[in-house]
Amino acid sequence: MPKINQVLSASEPRNGQHEIIPQLMIFSAKDGNALGRMSKSYSQFFSTLEEGADAAFLRDLAHTLNARRTTFPWRSFVVANSISGLVTLEKNISKPVKVSSSSKLGFFFTGQGAQWATMGVGLRVYREFEESLLMSQTYLQKLGCKWLLIGTLNESLHVSLGQS
Numbered sequence: 001m002p003k004i005n006q007v008l009s010a011s012e013p014r015n016g017q018h019e020i021i022p023q024l025m026i027f028s029a030k031d032g033n034a035l036g037r038m039s040k041s042y043s044q045f046f047s048t049l050e051e052g053a054d055a056a057f058l059r060d061l062a063h064t065l066n067a068r069r070t071t072f073p074w075r076s077f078v079v080a081n082s083i084s085g086l087v088t089l090e091k092n093i094s095k096p097v098k099v100s101s102s103s104k105l106g107f108f109f110t111g112q113g114a115q116w117a118t119m120g121v122g123l124r125v126y127r128e129f130e131e132s133l134l135m136s137q138t139y140l141q142k143l144g145c146k147w148l149l150i151g152t153l154n155e156s157l158h159v160s161l162g163q164s
Contacts, residue, residue, distance in 0.1 A: 020055040021125055022081040023062035028072040032096035035076045039093045046086040058082075073098050121153055
């Protein structure tokens with residue numbers, strides 16, 4: 001049984017390849033016009049970077065923008081999976097919206113198959129989700145569970161793809 005410390009870290013590739021996952025990047029400012037100026041400035045910065053900037057750079061940038069910066073009432077976002085996608089940030093960023101209150105909840109995944117049986121399988125590319133699955137699997141085994149959580153998720157994937 002794999003241990004949590006054996007889970008790939010976010011900077012390590014899976015199967016020897018770096019997987020570029022689209023990243024949600026949230027920008028905030030004290031007024032809507034400031035977001036326009038900010039996106040122009042970021043676009044200019046990204047145009048100076050080489051296209052070869054890797055997935056870790058995008059992940060780190062998204063983390064910094066989303067979790068390590070002060071949030072202000074005016075917000076805008078972009079989803080990007082490459083530096084070239086960020087060079088055009090000024091054109092692709094969402095329309096600024098004034099948020100009425102600050103919420104700490106961004107995403108909520110029930111894990112109960114609310115949409116389809118394998119809805120959460122795609123989230124396994126995120127280190128935190130994979131670690132959570134492994135912790136849950138360990139806890140279930142301590143309770144006497146005879147099946148493996150991750151194995152069952154993978155079985156469900158094959159069954160839903162008609163590969164059983």
